[in-house]
């Protein structure tokens with residue numbers, strides 16, 4: 001996907017913007033114009049030639065937000081180039097993203113608890129399971145969801161491959177069945193220790209089956 005900045009939001013800029021809404025190859029990440037924001041929003045929304053724009057447009061502190069994609073705009077992309085949440089801002093102003101990495105970092109700040117593991121081996125075990133769960137279950141299942149039930153919400157945010165949705169859900173389902181077998185004699189995924197691996201798995205499970 002190409003990230004594009006528009007310099008000037010006159011007739012041509014607004015026309016280009018309209019043409020790219022819903023386009024999965026072009027993502028407008030910033031618009032600069034000296035004109036009044038409210039006026040620009042009005043002109044974008046009500047065009048005497050192209051008619052009313054079928055999109056939700058709001059004014060935000062930093063600019064305008066179309067179809068609520070603020071996390072996909074340049075401000076957030078400088079924090080996290082993936083355009084996703086969560087992103088943690090550190091005390092020195094740097095940013096860290098990816099759920100597993102943020103949790104690992106925060107637990108390390110506590111001197112490491114059972115959530116990541118108190119020994120190198122316990123942490124390796126947690127990272128091994130969270131990686132398997134993230135790559136083999138969370139990612140295929142959430143993409144399967146984004147490509148089908150979540151299609152309308154994600155269509156302007158990501159490249160969607162609707163025909164892959166069922167296969168991705170099947171892949172995840174097979175790995176869930178495999179995981180079930182792996183943990184059948186254990187209390188938690190890492191044995192008797194409640195860890196990040198359990199949280200990763202069950203928060204997804206609750207979201208999908210809520």
Ligand SMILES: N[C@@H](CCC(=O)N[C@@H](CS)C(=O)NCC(=O)O)C(=O)O
Pocket residue numbers: 071072083084085086097098099100142157
């Ligand atoms: N691999 C990423 C996935 C993050 C993710 O899926 N974030 C979702 C919310 S939980 C998101 O930002 N959705 C909105 C979007 O993609 O525009 C991580 O572990 O942090």
